Amino acid sequence: MLDSLQPLVFGMLALIIFISAAFITFSRNLIYSAFALLGSFTGVAGLFAMLGADFLAVVQLLVYIGGIMVLYLFAVLMTSGIGDVRLTNRSIAVKIALPLALVLFFSLGKLIFETEWFAQQTVKIAPTTAAIGDLLLTKYLLPFELVSVLLLSTLIGSVALARQELRNSKENHD
Amino acid sequence: MENFAIHIHESYLYGLPLSVVNLIVMFGAAFVVLLGFVAPFAGLLSFIERRIAARIQCRIGPNRVGPQGLLQFLADGVKSLFKEDLIPKVADKPLFIIAPYLVFLGMFTSFVVLPFSSQWIVADLNVGILYLFATAAITVVGLVMAGWGSGSKWSMLGGMRSAAQIISYEIPTGLAALTAILLAGSLSLQEIIAAQGPHPWQWYFFDNPFTFIAFFILFVALVAEGNRAPFDLPEAETELVSGYNTEYSGMRFLFFFFAEWAHLYVLGAILTTLFLGGWQVPESLLASVGAESIAARILELVFFQLKIYVLVFLVVQLRWTVPRVRMDQMMDMCWKYLVPIGFFCVAGVAIWMMLFPDGVSFVKYLLIAFSSAMVLYYFYKVYRNFKDSRAELELNPFV
Amino acid sequence: MQVLDNAASFQYFLPEAILGLTLLLILILDLNKELSKSRLIAPWTAGVGLVLYIVVALALRVQLPEAITFHGMMANDAFTDFFRVFSGASALLAIFLSMHSKELEGVKIEYWILILGITLGMPVLAGANNLLMIYLAMEMVSILSYIIVGYLKKSRKSSEAALKYVLYGATASGIMIYGLSIIFGVSGTLDVLEIQKFLVNNPVGTGRIALFVGLVMTLAGFGYKISAVPFHMWAPDVYQGAPTPVTAFLSVGPKAAGFAILLRFTYTALAQFNPETGIFTPLKYLDITGLMAVLAVLTMTVGNFLAIQQNNTKRFLAYSSIAHAGYMLIAAATLSSLALQGVLFYLIAYFIMNMGAFAVAIIVINATGSEELTAFKGLAKRSGGGALIALLMMVFMVSLVGLPPTFGFVGKFYLFMSVIQAKLYWLAVIGMLNSVVSLYYYMRVVKHMYFDEPEDDKSLGLKGFVFPGVVASLGLATVVLGVYWGPIVTFVQESAQLISK
Numbered sequence A: 001m002l003d004s005l006q007p008l009v010f011g012m013l014a015l016i017i018f019i020s021a022a023f024i025t026f027s028r029n030l031i032y033s034a035f036a037l038l039g040s041f042t043g044v045a046g047l048f049a050m051l052g053a054d055f056l057a058v059v060q061l062l063v064y065i066g067g068i069m070v071l072y073l074f075a076v077l078m079t080s081g082i083g084d085v086r087l088t089n090r091s092i093a094v095k096i097a098l099p100l101a102l103v104l105f106f107s108l109g110k111l112i113f114e115t116e117w118f119a120q121q122t123v124k125i126a127p128t129t130a131a132i133g134d135l136l137l138t139k140y141l142l143p144f145e146l147v148s149v150l151l152l153s154t155l156i157g158s159v160a161l162a163r164q165e166l167r168n169s170k171e172n173h174d
Numbered sequence B: 001m002e003n004f005a006i007h008i009h010e011s012y013l014y015g016l017p018l019s020v021v022n023l024i025v026m027f028g029a030a031f032v033v034l035l036g037f038v039a040p041f042a043g044l045l046s047f048i049e050r051r052i053a054a055r056i057q058c059r060i061g062p063n064r065v066g067p068q069g070l071l072q073f074l075a076d077g078v079k080s081l082f083k084e085d086l087i088p089k090v091a092d093k094p095l096f097i098i099a100p101y102l103v104f105l106g107m108f109t110s111f112v113v114l115p116f117s118s119q120w121i122v123a124d125l126n127v128g129i130l131y132l133f134a135t136a137a138i139t140v141v142g143l144v145m146a147g148w149g150s151g152s153k154w155s156m157l158g159g160m161r162s163a164a165q166i167i168s169y170e171i172p173t174g175l176a177a178l179t180a181i182l183l184a185g186s187l188s189l190q191e192i193i194a195a196q197g198p199h200p201w202q203w204y205f206f207d208n209p210f211t212f213i214a215f216f217i218l219f220v221a222l223v224a225e226g227n228r229a230p231f232d233l234p235e236a237e238t239e240l241v242s243g244y245n246t247e248y249s250g251m252r253f254l255f256f257f258f259a260e261w262a263h264l265y266v267l268g269a270i271l272t273t274l275f276l277g278g279w280q281v282p283e284s285l286l287a288s289v290g291a292e293s294i295a296a297r298i299l300e301l302v303f304f305q306l307k308i309y310v311l312v313f314l315v316v317q318l319r320w321t322v323p324r325v326r327m328d329q330m331m332d333m334c335w336k337y338l339v340p341i342g343f344f345c346v347a348g349v350a351i352w353m354m355l356f357p358d359g360v361s362f363v364k365y366l367l368i369a370f371s372s373a374m375v376l377y378y379f380y381k382v383y384r385n386f387k388d389s390r391a392e393l394e395l396n397p398f399v
Numbered sequence C: 001m002q003v004l005d006n007a008a009s010f011q012y013f014l015p016e017a018i019l020g021l022t023l024l025l026i027l028i029l030d031l032n033k034e035l036s037k038s039r040l041i042a043p044w045t046a047g048v049g050l051v052l053y054i055v056v057a058l059a060l061r062v063q064l065p066e067a068i069t070f071h072g073m074m075a076n077d078a079f080t081d082f083f084r085v086f087s088g089a090s091a092l093l094a095i096f097l098s099m100h101s102k103e104l105e106g107v108k109i110e111y112w113i114l115i116l117g118i119t120l121g122m123p124v125l126a127g128a129n130n131l132l133m134i135y136l137a138m139e140m141v142s143i144l145s146y147i148i149v150g151y152l153k154k155s156r157k158s159s160e161a162a163l164k165y166v167l168y169g170a171t172a173s174g175i176m177i178y179g180l181s182i183i184f185g186v187s188g189t190l191d192v193l194e195i196q197k198f199l200v201n202n203p204v205g206t207g208r209i210a211l212f213v214g215l216v217m218t219l220a221g222f223g224y225k226i227s228a229v230p231f232h233m234w235a236p237d238v239y240q241g242a243p244t245p246v247t248a249f250l251s252v253g254p255k256a257a258g259f260a261i262l263l264r265f266t267y268t269a270l271a272q273f274n275p276e277t278g279i280f281t282p283l284k285y286l287d288i289t290g291l292m293a294v295l296a297v298l299t300m301t302v303g304n305f306l307a308i309q310q311n312n313t314k315r316f317l318a319y320s321s322i323a324h325a326g327y328m329l330i331a332a333a334t335l336s337s338l339a340l341q342g343v344l345f346y347l348i349a350y351f352i353m354n355m356g357a358f359a360v361a362i363i364v365i366n367a368t369g370s371e372e373l374t375a376f377k378g379l380a381k382r383s384g385g386g387a388l389i390a391l392l393m394m395v396f397m398v399s400l401v402g403l404p405p406t407f408g409f410v411g412k413f414y415l416f417m418s419v420i421q422a423k424l425y426w427l428a429v430i431g432m433l434n435s436v437v438s439l440y441y442y443m444r445v446v447k448h449m450y451f452d453e454p455e456d457d458k459s460l461g462l463k464g465f466v467f468p469g470v471v472a473s474l475g476l477a478t479v480v481l482g483v484y485w486g487p488i489v490t491f492v493q494e495s496a497q498l499i500s501k
Helices: A002-024 A030-051 A054-078 A094-114 A129-137 A139-162 A165-171 B002-011 B018-056 B072-082 B093-113 B128-149 B153-184 B190-194 B209-225 B248-275 B283-289 B294-323 B327-354 B361-388 C006-031 C035-036 C043-065 C077-101 C107-126 C131-149 C158-189 C192-201 C207-225 C235-243 C244-269 C289-308 C313-332 C337-370 C387-402 C407-421 C426-450 C465-484 C486-495
Strands: C067-068 C074-078 C272-275 C281-283
Touching: A002 A030, A002 C077, A030 A054, A030 B093, A030 B128, A054 A129, A054 B128, A054 B153, A094 B002, A094 C207, A129 A139, A129 C272, A139 C006, A139 C107, A139 C131, B002 C131, B018 B072, B018 B248, B018 B294, B072 C426, B093 B248, B093 C313, B128 B153, B128 B190, B128 B248, B153 B327, B190 B248, B209 B248, B209 B327, B209 B361, B248 C074, B283 C486, C006 C067, C006 C074, C006 C107, C006 C289, C043 C077, C043 C107, C043 C426, C074 C077, C074 C107, C077 C107, C077 C244, C077 C337, C077 C486, C107 C131, C107 C244, C131 C158, C131 C192, C131 C207, C131 C244, C158 C192, C158 C207, C158 C235, C192 C244, C207 C244, C207 C289, C235 C244, C235 C313, C244 C272, C244 C313, C244 C337, C289 C313, C289 C407, C289 C426, C313 C337, C313 C407, C313 C426, C337 C387, C337 C407, C337 C465, C337 C486, C387 C407, C387 C426, C387 C465, C407 C426
Parallel strands: none
Antiparallel strands: C067 C074, C272 C281
């Protein structure tokens, strides 16, 4: 029902994403950068919603803000001395990076506009959850199962890295 | 919603494009819901909570402002508005200022998908239940921001605790909700309610033993997610002064409490929607007022509210009767008990659905009988406690 | 080629299923208090699981016809089976080395689980027939590698290596997935064989430029996995910081998996195969062989010249492994059946000699506690088996240079032969010149061992026959296969069969 507003909505979302991304990159304060992720993630969720990927949009919110961003915040806040100026963000080698980035931006932009992309017929916006569920258990069953193995091993591995060795803590007490 | 927008468009704003009208209507609806419904509710709830708390502690509670002290919350609100808005010197000012709004935002956007009656819902998203959990995520960010921005140890610890708590308990929440989603085959809140019925034996709560357990998991997990006692470690007064909101004052301070009470309502709404049949009203009753009339909608709203209030009452009572748990106990409970039991329930429901696609009436009645016995015992215990306390208050709520 | 559905595909996935079950079994066994006390249960279970894995993979290779399985996710052909056996064997040896390394004394079960997880990812990467699977398997190998590299928590070097690995890896995989998304955007499909069909049917169009950019980006991801210059910067630091057995594993297993997917992608998606002549013709406007050749030259040269300056054993072996990736890349760039066989053949040779060199390095590090190359000084004169170990190390070094009569020589011979047959003489010449450079630094180790005096009088202290026996058999294999390599050639010829339409 918002067809005529689509360019406007897209523009707003893109602006949100762009501003927060720029903030993440250029802010001197690491904590502000971490919080600015909120805008970027929400904007991407908005893009998904605009494209009719309702399930993805909500999962983006749930996983990226509820999970990943909070973990980032944890990591940032738990680091001692994070408020120190020395530890915070600094953009280095701007003089080299900026022209390179601009060249990359314009060449990719040109590429995007000049390429004949594979375009499907306009898809009718419909609930996607059931279709995603079906595909996960039929066509994409193998990747789905492999991801579970990957996640399990990663979980075990990260526990191994994060865990404090019992022996060490005993030594500390002595 | 859309019909309403078209109606407005045709009768009043035909000069504007329909999409713009749609947008206006949506924002308008959100505004009405926020101001006209959520704010008074949160306020009223604060009154109810204080009264119950007082009664449990053999006190009277607020009873001066307005009839039975009902308007106390308005007085409190006005007082908070006029208070000085303190910002500590060491606070991170921008974060300190934004944080309460984020908490507020996270909590109140969830009202958008709550199904108040079969037709009264701002947006019936087909991923409604996931959306509800996603909005809780924004609250977490706000809490951490408040904790860090205050520039105080207590706040910081409180913020971290609440973040750890909320993201941990999101897992049992999701698992327990999954049982109802499995049964309904949909993520839309309206469809989940429609798949149940008005009578208890049609509710998912009594559908099978696994959903029965899942209800309690969800209940506990949601209480923990709302940072409510006995899981109110982020604001544990004995350890952290007042947690993440220690440094806040005035209206900003109030925002946190708005959010907390609003969460209480959302908690009730989620449980009611997923397990207690939502706004379902018996058909005979519905027919007596006319199934399509406004009265029928109001009736549905009342049923929905009643169920919510019962649950809210339970949570409030829990807060004032159960001592606070320790941090490690709380994490243990989440990861070692609720999560495994949650998985067990999901698998159990799936198997149950395969074995008995139509459900088993015998089990349903057994579960209903069991819960009735539990409820009776509960009333008996409450009654005995009041007797034993020798309080003159007894059971009369109007003193 | 028929595309099988999930139920019919499961038998093709049996080896990996065994691996997954082994992984879970280790976890479950550890729950038992009595069993978890024993340090040997987990590695032995993992070892038995891996042996079973290899046996089943070899049995399936004979039993089942090649097929596209899981709705087009995997291509189960002889090529995939080769990498199953290869990754299983490298994991087996890595587990064996880990059990005998002092650095890894007292590791917990997670270590063995991580190794199994990486092993599970490698054959999936080799057989991936879908862009999604390519990315997923790549991450599976990478993410678990990051953890295992940082496994020595008390060592700052290990943590630093893990961090560097993560940062490089994240960048590379980000670039790669952007490239993959461009490929998808132009062709409209994730299936590698479908992409090839699309490219054959639409030989011209503006999409070609975008596709080429996408391919280059994807190549960055592959190049990172095989540590090709300019994506090699992580390798020396990671190899130095990681526990030595892990370094040995990473330099062989995941690198081979990276080569596997590089070969599969360039040979199936970007080329047309003529089964009668055995020639792969690159597709019009998408010929990245020139690019690969340039990368190969860079990789060899940088690897070899930087290896000269190294004083740390593991850094030295890291640069040497970069150089070897370069040798294999020149063959891969020629796009012919012979090159395919050559790379597989060389991978086997590289497996044996590199694992051998690392095993010796572990012995020396165990004994002296030093990772410097100077620890090799006078190795032949040390007590406790020094003479034998020095002899073996010399064999491995000679083989790594590629001198007869070792397996390394035969491997290099096959590589350069395929290059010469493709009439890319300049590549072959550069490759040989590079081998001459490598002679200098490999022989420096030999000089240390035989012509210098040891800096201390520590004994090598080798106990029992198992560990020296395995190292000796690696050395023996290097020499014997350098003289009699017939069966390996047959095996490789059978293995170099890619499914292509």
